[in-house]
Structures are given as structure tokens and as C-alpha cells.
Amino acid sequence: MTFYWPGATITGVTISRLGTNRSYTPTTWVAANADGRLELFVVGVDVAGDQALLNLRQSASGNGWSPWLSHGIPSGSAGLRWSPALVAAADGRLEVFLVGDDLQPGGLGSGGALYQKWQTMPNNGWSDWFCHQTGGPDLFGSPAVARGADGLLQLFALGADGALWHRRQTSAGSNWSLWYSHGCPAGLPLNSAPTVAANVDGRLEVFIVSQHAELWHIEQATPDGVWSRWFSHGTPSGVLFGSDSTPAIAPNADGCLQLFTVGNDGMLWHMSQATISGGWSDWEPDDVPQGVKFQRLRPAIAAGPDGRLQLFVVGNDENLWHKVQTEPNGGWSAWLCREAPSAAGVAGSAAVAADPDGCLELFVAGTDGALWHMWQTTPNGDWSPWFSHGAPSGFALLAALTTS
Numbered sequence: 001m002t003f004y005w006p007g008a009t010i011t012g013v014t015i016s017r018l019g020t021n022r023s024y025t026p027t028t029w030v031a032a033n034a035d036g037r038l039e040l041f042v043v044g045v046d047v048a049g050d051q052a053l054l055n056l057r058q059s060a061s062g063n064g065w066s067p068w069l070s071h072g073i074p075s076g077s078a079g080l081r082w083s084p085a086l087v088a089a090a091d092g093r094l095e096v097f098l099v100g101d102d103l104q105p106g107g108l109g110s111g112g113a114l115y116q117k118w119q120t121m122p123n124n125g126w127s128d129w130f131c132h133q134t135g136g137p138d139l140f141g142s143p144a145v146a147r148g149a150d151g152l153l154q155l156f157a158l159g160a161d162g163a164l165w166h167r168r169q170t171s172a173g174s175n176w177s178l179w180y181s182h183g184c185p186a187g188l189p190l191n192s193a194p195t196v197a198a199n200v201d202g203r204l205e206v207f208i209v210s211q212h213a214e215l216w217h218i219e220q221a222t223p224d225g226v227w228s229r230w231f232s233h234g235t236p237s238g239v240l241f242g243s244d245s246t247p248a249i250a251p252n253a254d255g256c257l258q259l260f261t262v263g264n265d266g267m268l269w270h271m272s273q274a275t276i277s278g279g280w281s282d283w284e285p286d287d288v289p290q291g292v293k294f295q296r297l298r299p300a301i302a303a304g305p306d307g308r309l310q311l312f313v314v315g316n317d318e319n320l321w322h323k324v325q326t327e328p329n330g331g332w333s334a335w336l337c338r339e340a341p342s343a344a345g346v347a348g349s350a351a352v353a354a355d356p357d358g359c360l361e362l363f364v365a366g367t368d369g370a371l372w373h374m375w376q377t378t379p380n381g382d383w384s385p386w387f388s389h390g391a392p393s394g395f396a397l398l399a400a401l402t403t404s
Contacts, residue, residue, distance in 0.1 A: 085143045140158050298349040338374065373388075
């Protein structure tokens, strides 16, 4: 198990650096409150090596931001190191989930429990920590969570046994089913964080990478119904996917899901549904900027108010690369370089969401351990310069996170 921190020196040790508002938006660490204001959660480490879940919220005006708030760590967890998953429940309350870790000397871990916090009311403060682990598995990596057709949350996580584990709400609030294992493809333990998305017909689909570097998939047969067998999408010829190849999924304006992930060749690869809620295409390569390879990090993707998808990928030049559909459901622009802030490179997967005005806002951890932010100045329009939110005093933010 390997993990990466932003480029920083903490207690004299240099730490290595790696280089949307719909219910079925891919799991991310930025989401909109019921009133439209954005809220985000990241994990940080302080100068003593202790971790905490850190939180920012847009102010009432939608322009400014709150001070940093620390939620600490759950009392039953020895540490944190994976990105949280943030989702809006059917009643508008945000809920955040993350996996704890029993850290061992040398940075290795034995997995951990799933923990949850939720807003006590829409747009309000947060509950105490709740542990999902009674009778459950040891887990690794970032969880994935989405609303089912009935509006109740369903969550998924990678188990230490290489299986996909699943738990679902049985009623609104904190009532949950027992843990259920979907196992893994025969003889092929799973190896990455899962990604979950909902079809227009309400059926959920989950994608995850195996230790044999292939993308695998299960789906509900009916909305809120039973699940299919494992189905392999393989890999493009000669390309491998890794534990850090978690895909990003978002729907076109017509509802057909689009999936993007980065292979070990530094290329962005793409699959799409041929019909709404239907089957999937073969792998298709996207071009790359000249002289650049993409880092094998999860892309960020969201739709603007005009329905066009916008996609962001981190390059090995520590810049953020951006392309946008030329029209809803259409082709894509050439790559645009969103050059990294002058004070820092881009150190991890970005997150993007729409603010109350419909403008997309994008967030990423920098190699300086700070949170960096840029936003559209008008809906569907141009982008601002980079702005730093820094980090709480004495903290550096976690950046690129993997499960291997």
C-alpha cells in the first residue's frame, strides 16, 4: 500500500510528491449545498504527522469562503490518507464518507473502517462521526457513493480481501443494510477505488480496476434491484490500468454516460454508452498535448449550464490540461493548458462543481500543500487566475492518493 503527500517537509522529513450537481455526478470531494453554495472536504497532515479532515464552505454571497474548519479524525481511526466522498442526500443534506487507516511504520497500513458525517439540516452544521464497521470488512482507498432510484444512498469500497463491498441505506438518515460483498472476478482481486454512476433509468453501475490491470464493471438489472455478474472491459491493446486509474464518469446532455481514465502509456482513454442506459463502446484514445503525458490520476469532469462537458487532467509537467465539448453531446476542443500556479505545481486529482450562478469552479492540491482554486467568470465562459486558499496553520493537504 503506497500513498503520496504534497511536496513538503514535515518534522525534518521530505515527503514525496506525485506527480456536478446531478445525483449521478461521479463521487468527488466538492459538492453543492441545498442553497447552491459549494462545500469541500480534504485530508491534511500537520507538522506532528497527525491527520485531520478539513472543510471549507462558500459564504452566503457565493464569492467568499469560510475559514478552514477541522473535523479531526474519528476516535476509532489511527489515521487518514484517502480522499473523502461527498454527496447530497435526497433531502438536500450533504453527507461525507471516508475510510480510516491503521497506519504502520514506514507508511504501510492494514486497512480501516468506513466513517461518515452528515449535515444535521440542509446548509447546516455537521454530526459527530459514525462508524459503519460493525461486522464489516477492512477497507482501502476512497469510497464511492450515489443515490439510487429510490433516493437512498448506496456506497461502495474496496476491501482488503480484493473484493468490492457494498452497503445501502434502508431508510433516509443513518439506517443502513449489512455489508454485502460483490466479490471479484474469478481469480482477479480488485485493486482500485470504485467509481459509481447512475443511468437515466435509475440503475447504478460500478467500475473498478483489477490487479491484472483491467477495468471491470457490474450493474443493477433493474432500478434498486439485483446486480449483474462481473463484466470485463479489458484494456486498450498494450495498455495497463493501475490502482490509481480510477475512472471519471459523467452523462452527456442526452443522458449517455461517458467514462475517462488514464493508462500507463500516459494517454487518456474513453468509453461511452451507445444508447441511453445501454451498452458501452470499445476503448477510444484521446489525443495528448505535444510533449506531455498525463499522470495516472482520476480526471475531473462536469457539465456547464449549456450541457457541454468539461474535462480536466493532470500532466507530467504539473500543469492542468482542459478540454470542452464543442457542443452538447458533440466532439471535443483541442487541449488548453491551465498552467499551474507560479508558486506550486498541481499535485493531485482535481475536483469540479457548479456554483449557485452556474459557473464551474475547480479545486486541486498544490505541491506546496495548499488548496488552489480557479472558476469561470461567467457561466460557460472564461476562467479566473489561480487563487490559493492555503491550508490551516501547520498543515499540508494530501494530494494524489492511491490504493497500491
